[in-house]
Amino acid sequence: EPEVTQTPSHQVTQMGQEVILRCVPISNHLYFYWYRQILGQKVEFLVSFYNNEISEKSEIFDDQFSVERPDGSNFTLKIRSTKLEDSAMYFCASKALRGSGGSTDTQYFGPGTRLTVL
């Protein structure tokens, strides 16, 4: 069964450093998402991406964040200058385009990347 993959599983960085979190969505999916979950809290939407552009973003997704689909398979989240409060689990998710089969309105999540900012 196809699945979303994310690398690395755990990233430790120093405050102020740049990090790039990587995701490989399910191959026939065309909507991509990033979510964040601070330890002990609920999952929060960051950004959605479709047709090579951001379709929606939350207040959390400020100028320190950016997303990119550099090739046909990867979807990345970059944090330019990490802060202590960026420490969280980051989930990538993908969703099929209607008409391409599967549960088109269901987002499938990757296993997450745990980001620790020291």
Place this chain on the structure above:
Amino acid sequence: AQTVTQSQPEMSVQEAETVTLSCTYDTSESNYYLFWYKQPPSRQMILVIRQEAYKQQNATENRFSVNFQKAAKSFSLKISDSQLGDTAMYFCAFSRANNLFFGTGTRLTVIP
């Protein structure tokens, strides 16, 4: 704005028994989707069940079923014949066209 409320922070159930997790939501949309996701200690988000708001029939998926009350904006999850592997955080989520809105979760412990 969409909000999702899970009023039970923690619940426990004896193995093989049935448990119901509650969820309410608030929206002005007429067409939307509701989901229950499971998050075990590994912290991966696993889809348990989904419900389309325009369908009156409650969704079922093996031991998992929902009680969807659209007028009351309620979407509870029933787990029958609970198993030790069901121990996890359970998140209710609402989706309109695009992103998901999550509740704060219910931590379920299945007691052997």
